[in-house]
Amino acid sequence: MYEQPKPCDLLVTSDLVLTLDASDRTFRDGAITVSDRTIVDIGRADELRARWTPAATIEGKGRIAMPGLVNVHNHTPLMITRGMIEDIxxxxxxTPGIPQGHWLTEEDAYALSSLGMYELLRAGCTTVVDFYRYPSACAQAAAELGVRAVMAGRVHDAEPGALATGRYDYSRAIGEASLRENAELIERWNGHDNGRIRCDWAPHAPDTCSDDLLREVKKLADAHGGNVHTHLSQLPLEVETVKARTGLTPPQLLDKLGLLNDRLIAAHCIHMERADIELCGKAKITVAHAPIGNARGGRIAPIMELREAGARIALCTDTASGDLIEAMRWAISMQRINRQGNVLDARTVLDWGTRQGAEAIGLGDTVGSLEIGKRADIVLLDSRSPTLAPLVDGYGVLVHSASGHDVDTVIVDGRLVLSGGRLTLADGDAIVAQAQKVANTLWARAGRQPIG
Ligand SMILES: [Zn+2]
Known part of the structure; x- marks a missing residue:
């Protein structure tokens, strides 16, 4: 007796499925079926076609399927500085002489965030941690484009105008306003669309937040749950400032205030003494490693040492680009320079950009691999692209040769959000044009007239 095929929402086929599950299963001529946003079956396409009658099908002839990438630290409104900040x-x-966060209007932040979210989807990032001013506008951009996002505000009380010239003026009013913005975000957006949008707390950095403000964040974050996102040991000025103010290094300060733990997602972690590395490892923090931005600043983070000490490593682009595959390559090259040896491989950094990132932000059971029971966040790459040939083990060519530009189709939460490189839920061309308009105005204010 043959079993009757069962109905499902979506069938996705592809020449090859890379599941990135615990046993690294792959399926030639594979398929994934989805019901109620969730993967309900995975295997060979002919078997799945016999078992399911889908309401819709995405035929992936000439495609490679893999889980959506997880980018654990980003600030979409900072797209305003892209292409300019890198050299100055x-x-x-x-940094003085560039459009500053406090110049932005909420509409500007929305326009720039839409551009950033669009770029992330184009490059196969289905989950992003994104925090900045006007976080509700950014959450709206993520919600509209179909991205899975963990959003937060940018909590600080150092006065930004003074900071850009290296001076620290702490203001209670600025601190309270930034706390309010983050609280309003949580109130309005946490749990939106069946949990696709989640919200957390994000103190900007140990130098831009006073001790009192960090204590307040700790209290609020404990009551809220979830992660705390921050920048840590990012540059010498931060370390010197915190030492002068408290007598402690930035990790020691966060430890003293109860923020250094396995809920902390700390970007950069560059300027660390041996004791800092040990402390972060013991606390099992997650390092949001941003190799592209680190390298452009002439710096290498000691991530192998942090990992050996017990920290988790996950990957981010930190608004340098949307391309996490590029970040994987940079991570490998930089650590090989740093340690003078072949200390990292493609499969490891692919894990950092998928499963490790998902687990760090509490979504380990939800995304990060293609498995039955997880949400359907699926990326289809163009397997006919010359950069993806020849395909032997799959992981090597993906990490060392492919790029976000090879992404053709993206599905988030079982919904098609990018097809043929084009957004399906919004007008990508209009998003680019609107962001350009914002850039024209803000760069003119900073004294740089955009070309044309
Ligand atoms: Zn950052």
Whole structure:
């Protein structure tokens, strides 16, 4: 007796499925079926076609399916500085002569965030941690484009105008306003669309937040749950400032205030003494490793040492680009330079950009691999692209040769959000044009007239 095929929402086929599950299963001429946003079957296409009658099908002839990438630290409104900050400064908040966060309107943030979210989807990032000013506008952009996002505000009380010239003026009013913005975000957006949008707390950095403000964040984050996102040991100025203010290194300060733990997602972790590395490892923090931005600032983070000490490593682009595959390659090259040896391989960094990222942000059972019971966040790459040939083990060519430009189709939460490189839920051309308009105005204010 043959079993009757069962109905499902979606069948996705592809020449090859890379599941990135615990046993690294792959399926030639494979398929995935989806019901109620969730993967309900995975295997060979002919078997799945016999078992399921899908309401819709995405035929992936000439495609490779893999799980959506997880980008654990980003600031979409900072797209305003892209292409300009790289040659004139380091972190935008510390750099004079560029459009500053406090110049943005909420509409500007929405336009720039839409551009950033669009770029992330184009490059196969289905999950992003994104935090900046006007986080509700950014959450709206993520919600509309179909991205899975963990959103937060940018909590700080250092006065930004003074900071850009290297001075620290802490203001209670600025701190309270940024706390309010983050609280309003959580109130309005946490749990949106069946949990696709989640919200957390994000103190900007140990130098831009006073001890009192960090204590307040700790209290609020404990009551809220979830992660705390921050920048940590990003540059010498931060380390010197925190030492002068508290007598402690940035990790020691966060430890003293109860923030250094396995819920902390700390970007950069560059300027660390041996004791800092041990402390972060013991606390089992997650390092959001941003190799592209680190390298452009002339710096290498000691991520192998942090990992050996017990920290989790996940990957991010930190608005340098949307391309996490590019970040994987940079991570490998930089650590090989740093350690003078072949210390990292393609499969490891692919894990950092998928499963490790998902587990770090509490979504380990939800995304990060293609498995029955997980949400259907699926990326289809163009297997006919010359950069994906020849395909032997799959992982090597993907990490060392492919790029986000090879992404053709993206599905998030069982919904098609990118097809043939084009957004399906919004007008990508209009998003690019609107962001350009914002850039024209803000760069003119900073004294740089855009070309044309
Ligand atoms: Zn950052």
């Amino acid at each position: 400064g380091f972190a935008p908040m510390y």
